[in-house]
Amino acid sequence: MLEVRGLVAGYHAGAPVVLGVDLELAPGRVLALMGRNGAGKSTLLKAILGLARREAGSIRLDGRGIETRPTEWIVRAGIGFVPQGRGVFPGLTVEQNLRLGGLGHHRPVPPATLYARFPVLAERRDLDASSLSGGEQRQLAIARALAGAPRLLLLDEPSEGIQPSLVDALGATLAALVAAEGIGILLVEQNLELAARLADECLVLEDGRVIDRLPGAVLADEPARIERHLGL
Ligand SMILES: Nc1ncnc2c1ncn2[C@@H]1O[C@H](COP(=O)(O)OP(=O)(O)OP(=O)(O)O)[C@@H](O)[C@H]1O
Numbered sequence: 001m002l003e004v005r006g007l008v009a010g011y012h013a014g015a016p017v018v019l020g021v022d023l024e025l026a027p028g029r030v031l032a033l034m035g036r037n038g039a040g041k042s043t044l045l046k047a048i049l050g051l052a053r054r055e056a057g058s059i060r061l062d063g064r065g066i067e068t069r070p071t072e073w074i075v076r077a078g079i080g081f082v083p084q085g086r087g088v089f090p091g092l093t094v095e096q097n098l099r100l101g102g103l104g105h106h107r108p109v110p111p112a113t114l115y116a117r118f119p120v121l122a123e124r125r126d127l128d129a130s131s132l133s134g135g136e137q138r139q140l141a142i143a144r145a146l147a148g149a150p151r152l153l154l155l156d157e158p159s160e161g162i163q164p165s166l167v168d169a170l171g172a173t174l175a176a177l178v179a180a181e182g183i184g185i186l187l188v189e190q191n192l193e194l195a196a197r198l199a200d201e202c203l204v205l206e207d208g209r210v211i212d213r214l215p216g217a218v219l220a221d222e223p224a225r226i227e228r229h230l231g232l
């Protein structure tokens, strides 16, 4: 269980971007984080991981404060991260990317296990990661994070830039991860349909603050409530 309280964070001292955010993420749950471009979504994820400058607030994992821990400690403690963008290592094969994802972890998940969840990666295992399509690279980035056997996954805009026809398959893969493995996902997502499919709850971030909290069902049943916040 991840508990964030009053988190203030950014990049430069005295100029925070995230201005006092509270959130909870439990295993087996999906918390969507939505908001316009520049709202601070990516910065919030980076701050949880110790990749942005944390100025105030607490971050607890299973009751233990982690806000002063270095990123490698946090990731090893079970918080996986898939950054915004394609996020694969070009010049390495698919399988090498997956092995790197397990590096430094107590019990890395072997590529064979990951291929069962991402069959297309098995077919591409010996290819250079940069030769994969956008959607395949996104799957590889997610699989690489899973190689560290995380309990919680911070996913930054997994559907961005991939073909609409593949977003559905991505949703099915993520739903299966949550259902079968009990992984908790903090999902930054601009695709309302994907967020509505997966989210138990949705936070709306604007100018670094949470301005609304909606049950996931509202995304599907009353999309106008969220579209207003996103300027859609
Ligand atoms: N590395 C950085 N150094 C300084 N400022 C940054 C950096 N990255 C982002 N910012 C600023 O922080 C603010 C929030 O950016 P952030 O990337 O967190 O927004 P976002 O909600 O993820 O947006 P998007 O939907 O475009 O991904 C913006 O004003 C941005 O210019």
Ligand SMILES: [Mg+2]
Pocket: 041, 042, 043, 084, 156
């Ligand atoms: Mg972002």
